[in-house]
Amino acid sequence: MIDLTVDLQNASAAQHLPTAEQVEAWVQAALQGVQWQDGAAELTVRIVDEDEGxxxxxxxxxxxxxxxxxxxxFTAPIPMPVTLLGDLVICAPVVQREASEQSKTLVAHWAHMIVHGTLHLLGYDHIEDAEADRMERLETxxxxxxxxxxxxxxxxx
Structure with a gap:
């Protein structure tokens, strides 16, 4: 288990949002999926509505x-005892709409967005086809x- 701190901020009026425990488990899974070896990690996940998004x-x-x-x-300008990964901002109404449009459960789509965003914080991207294939395989x-x-x-x- 990775020493992980997730600061979950809820700035959304939406209902059926993931719990702090779910978000932490999904971030943990993403870090374990890339075989995280850099010690303790910290990130912020902010859930917003469409105006802020x-x-x-x-x-x-x-x-x-x-x-x-x-x-x-986030890249620290000096060595830190904890790796500050950065921030994720997730728009709850968009996630809810996409889950419905894609016939996915809301919890499955939330998990996907947390994993996807965490991989972005770790440097993964999907601009080039080869990068997209690699990132999609890892997410899957x-x-x-x-x-x-x-x-x-x-x-x-």
Whole structure:
């Protein structure tokens, strides 16, 4: 078990949000999935509504809409006793809408967004096809290890 601290901030009016224990378990699984060896880790997960999600996506990515997850990696300027991974901002209404559109359970989609965002904090990306394939395989391995279905398989396939 990795020495992990997750600061969960709820700035959303949405219902059916994941618990702090669920979020921590999903981050733990992501870190174990990449064979984390860097000791203690800490990150913040902020759950927001569409106004804040849209504002942040516009400010940092110049895209004028709320997206499911934003990742803000942190690199410490000096060595620290704990690795500060950074911040995840997850827009609850977008996650809920996507889960419904993709015929996934809400908890499965929340787990996917937490794992996906954590991998971004660790430097994984999906801009290039090869990177996307690598990241999707890793996400699938982590999520199926948690008992969820492959998030990239269309329902009915």
């Amino acid at each position: 849209r504002e942040l996506n516009h400010s940092y990515r110049e895209r004028d809409y709320a997206t499911n997850v934003l990742s803000f990696p 391995t982590i999520l199926t290890g948690l008992g969820f279905a492959d998030p990239y398989v269309e329902v009915g396939d």
